[in-house]
Amino acid sequence: MAEEDAHRALTDADAALARAFQRAREYVAGRADRAVWASATAQTLRDALGGPLPDGPTAPDTVVNQLAAAAGPGLVTTTGPRYFGFVTGGALPAAMAADWLASAWDQNAALFVMSPAAAVVEEIAGAWLVELLGLPSTASVAFTTGCHMANFTALAAARHELLRRAGWDVEARGLQGAPPLTVIVGDEVHVSVVGALRLVGVGSQTLVRVPADDQGRMRADALTSVLARVDGPTIVCAQAGNVNTGAFDPFDAIADTCARRGAWLHVDGAFGLWAGASDALRHHVRGVARADSWATDAHKWLNVPYDSGLAFTAHPEAHRAAMSMDAAYLVRSVGEPREPMDWTPESSRRARGFAVYATLRSLGRRGVADMIERCCALARRFADRLRADPSIAILNDVVLNQVLVRVADSDQRTAEAIRRVQDERVCWLGGTTWHGVHAMRISVSNWSTTEADVDRSADAILRAALPRG
Numbered sequence: 001m002a003e004e005d006a007h008r009a010l011t012d013a014d015a016a017l018a019r020a021f022q023r024a025r026e027y028v029a030g031r032a033d034r035a036v037w038a039s040a041t042a043q044t045l046r047d048a049l050g051g052p053l054p055d056g057p058t059a060p061d062t063v064v065n066q067l068a069a070a071a072g073p074g075l076v077t078t079t080g081p082r083y084f085g086f087v088t089g090g091a092l093p094a095a096m097a098a099d100w101l102a103s104a105w106d107q108n109a110a111l112f113v114m115s116p117a118a119a120v121v122e123e124i125a126g127a128w129l130v131e132l133l134g135l136p137s138t139a140s141v142a143f144t145t146g147c148h149m150a151n152f153t154a155l156a157a158a159r160h161e162l163l164r165r166a167g168w169d170v171e172a173r174g175l176q177g178a179p180p181l182t183v184i185v186g187d188e189v190h191v192s193v194v195g196a197l198r199l200v201g202v203g204s205q206t207l208v209r210v211p212a213d214d215q216g217r218m219r220a221d222a223l224t225s226v227l228a229r230v231d232g233p234t235i236v237c238a239q240a241g242n243v244n245t246g247a248f249d250p251f252d253a254i255a256d257t258c259a260r261r262g263a264w265l266h267v268d269g270a271f272g273l274w275a276g277a278s279d280a281l282r283h284h285v286r287g288v289a290r291a292d293s294w295a296t297d298a299h300k301w302l303n304v305p306y307d308s309g310l311a312f313t314a315h316p317e318a319h320r321a322a323m324s325m326d327a328a329y330l331v332r333s334v335g336e337p338r339e340p341m342d343w344t345p346e347s348s349r350r351a352r353g354f355a356v357y358a359t360l361r362s363l364g365r366r367g368v369a370d371m372i373e374r375c376c377a378l379a380r381r382f383a384d385r386l387r388a389d390p391s392i393a394i395l396n397d398v399v400l401n402q403v404l405v406r407v408a409d410s411d412q413r414t415a416e417a418i419r420r421v422q423d424e425r426v427c428w429l430g431g432t433t434w435h436g437v438h439a440m441r442i443s444v445s446n447w448s449t450t451e452a453d454v455d456r457s458a459d460a461i462l463r464a465a466l467p468r469g
């Protein structure tokens with residue numbers, strides 16, 4: 001590149017970054033006041049963003065500015081304090097800013113030699129997470145895109161270990177002819193566990209389902225009976241935090257029965273695992289550390305920007321064997337025990353450990369616990385405000401951050417209320433079906449939500465729940 005071009009590239013980068021900073025700053029500053037759901041239709045967005053593929057270049061600053069202007073009306077303010085859809089965290093300041101640096105640095109977190117900083121940050125943040133969540137200190141850690149891929153990573157480790165014990169090298173020989181694996185799930189298993197199992201070669205129709213109780217918790221007595229009927233290598237998938245009710249499976253009882261049978265216990269704890277970070281909530285996950293593997297998200301309750309998931313196992317050798325690959329050019333660093341790509345399903349990878357590290361450093365142990373406890377208190381406040389209206393029923397025990405709301409004991413009135421709340425755009429929440437009836441789902445997972453946000457949102461829900469006319 002000629003000197004003049006290099007100078008222009010630097011000026012371009014300066015201008016684009018300054019523009020992104022300005023636009024991002026406006027967005028962040030307006031987060032609490034923006035309409036929560038998008039105002040643009042898909043067609044408006046196509047018109048604003050589309051057109052023919054450009055023939056030639058446009059200045060980066062202009063591109064960023066136009067993108068921000070065109071995409072703006074199509075953005076959903078998921079980082080704002082009144083987004084209660086799905087289970088969605090916001091983006092804490094340190095996490096967001098560190099994530100910007102991760103883009104500017106553009107490190108490949110595959111190998112130590114590609115980025116010693118990314119590798120060491122994963123190592124440190126991983127150890128902090130293990131401690132914070134109360135997992136065994138020797139647990140292995142993987143930084144993934146989300147809990148779905150964390151479930152995949154952990155279940156691939158389970159498959160490796162159980163088949164190894166049965167004398168089968170699954171990485172070398174695949175699944176054809178392998179000893180059959182039995183996988184047991186609760187009736188309320190999250191769909192991403194089923195999706196992850198598909199990827200490890202366990203079809204959804206082959207899963208053995210264990211009944212759950214009225215809150216969605218796997219029944220340990222039923223699991224014991226099921227385990228007594230199956231032979232051979234077995235994985236049991238339990239859950240910390242039901243996606244609808246927030247309920248926890250009884251881990252101690254489940255771990256007892258798995259231990260008696262030598263089954264691998266995996267825990268999908270996309271958000272519920274974070275209860276382990278709080279003195280007040282830890283009882284929900286009693287016994288969880290006895291599992292063989294765990295999956296969770298940082299982009300949910302840790303409020304790290306997308307995408308960021310975490311897998312842990314109590315069997316580092318199995319974990320590594322399931323994930324690692326070798327090629328002559330993939331240079332391993334002598335004396336460095338942890339090569340990041342040995343633990344994840346990907347090779348080249350965004351250095352998402354920086355944002356996790358920055359979040360843990362910025363909040364500290366107490367800050368994480370406060371955030372989790374605050375969200376739970378706000379969920380209880382939501383439930384109390386809503387159930388004061390005689391036409392509204394709260395369908396779940398609000399033990400965590402999830403609230404299920406039903407209007408006038410009617411599917412139609414509940415669906416109508418959800419639609420009206422969404423249209424008003426003060427807050428956003430979605431719907432679900434719980435035990436055969438339609439319900440509104442509220443998930444309080446954002447660090448910045450206040451009591452005033454909950455009260456304002458509860459008022460919007462109460463308005464939306466009024467009978468028509």
Ligand SMILES: Cc1ncc(COP(=O)(O)O)c(C=O)c1O
Pocket residue numbers: 086087145146147148149190192193241242243268269270271297309
């Ligand atoms: C219990 C549970 N497990 C797994 C997942 C999947 O997480 P992700 O979409 O981050 O991969 C979710 C998502 O809501 C969840 O609630």
